[in-house]
Amino acid sequence: GAVVSQHPSRVICKSGTSVKIECRSLDFQATTMFWYRQFPKKSLMLMATSNEGSKATYEQGVEKDKFLINHASLTLSTLTVTSAHPEDSSFYICSAKVLETQYFGPGTRLLVL
Amino acid sequence: EDQVTQSPEALRLQEGESSSLNCSYTVSGLRGLFWYRQDPGKGPEFLFTLYSAGEEKEKERLKATLTKKESFLHITAPKPEDSATYLCAVQARGGANSKLTFGKGITLSVRP
Numbered sequence: 076g077a078v079v080s081q082h083p084s085r086v087i088c089k090s091g092t093s094v095k096i097e098c099r100s101l102d103f104q105a106t107t108m109f110w111y112r113q114f115p116k117k118s119l120m121l122m123a124t125s126n127e128g129s130k131a132t133y134e135q136g137v138e139k140d141k142f143l144i145n146h147a148s149l150t151l152s153t154l155t156v157t158s159a160h161p162e163d164s165s166f167y168i169c170s171a172k173v174l175e176t177q178y179f180g181p182g183t184r185l186l187v188l
Numbered sequence: 189e190d191q192v193t194q195s196p197e198a199l200r201l202q203e204g205e206s207s208s209l210n211c212s213y214t215v216s217g218l219r220g221l222f223w224y225r226q227d228p229g230k231g232p233e234f235l236f237t238l239y240s241a242g243e244e245k246e247k248e249r250l251k252a253t254l255t256k257k258e259s260f261l262h263i264t265a266p267k268p269e270d271s272a273t274y275l276c277a278v279q280a281r282g283g284a285n286s287k288l289t290f291g292k293g294i295t296l297s298v299r300p
Contacts, residue, residue: 081231175220177234179232181230
């Protein structure tokens with residue numbers, strides 16, 4: 076149980092384009108999902124908390140107009156990186172909460188050229 | 189501000205050589221301490237949750253323990269497949285969506 080999927084697993088895009096990443100809870104409903112970013116050999120940095128049916132809560136320093144989060148259903152949250160630039164290249168990971176435990180997706184590797 | 193420090197940064201063991209990974213934390217009221225395993229290029233995999241000092245949990249060759257200031261992940265007779273980065277995270281009391289604060293992780297390499 077508690078399986079979280081992400082799509083795509085990796086994406087390469089040109090600078091200035093937008094990229095959408097999907098996060099799904101496969102065998103449970105998640106009212107709360109989280110989006111993280113991880114740089115090489117660094118720990119996970121929380122970007123935002125996504126609550127179903129309401130606006131996401133962004134961490135300090137994260138641009139909400141650049142990283143659009145939508146949590147339209149109890150099994151799906153999406154992260155859209157708008158007007159991506161090379162500095163947005165990173166490993167993006169989502170998680171979904173079951174009681175007090177977060178279960179993570181496999182991650183999405185984004186490379187912006 | 190909640191803080192998590194993991195040590196050592198990297199650990200190399202021979203197969204069968206038992207050891208412990210340390211996670212020191214400061215938090216304004218601990219709600220839970222979590223251990224995850226992360227393989228390269230993948231998302232973290234949940235291992236354990238500990239809630240109060242003195243609590244212990246075991247899974248195969250791994251045992252996690254908790255005190256008021258730190259947690260240890262003990263690895264008994266490790267195998268090469270135990271090679272991974274082990275992440276420790278704390279969740280503070282307050283709010284249903286209380287976030288996790290992660291340490292930088294300990295990269296474990298087990299040689300055959």
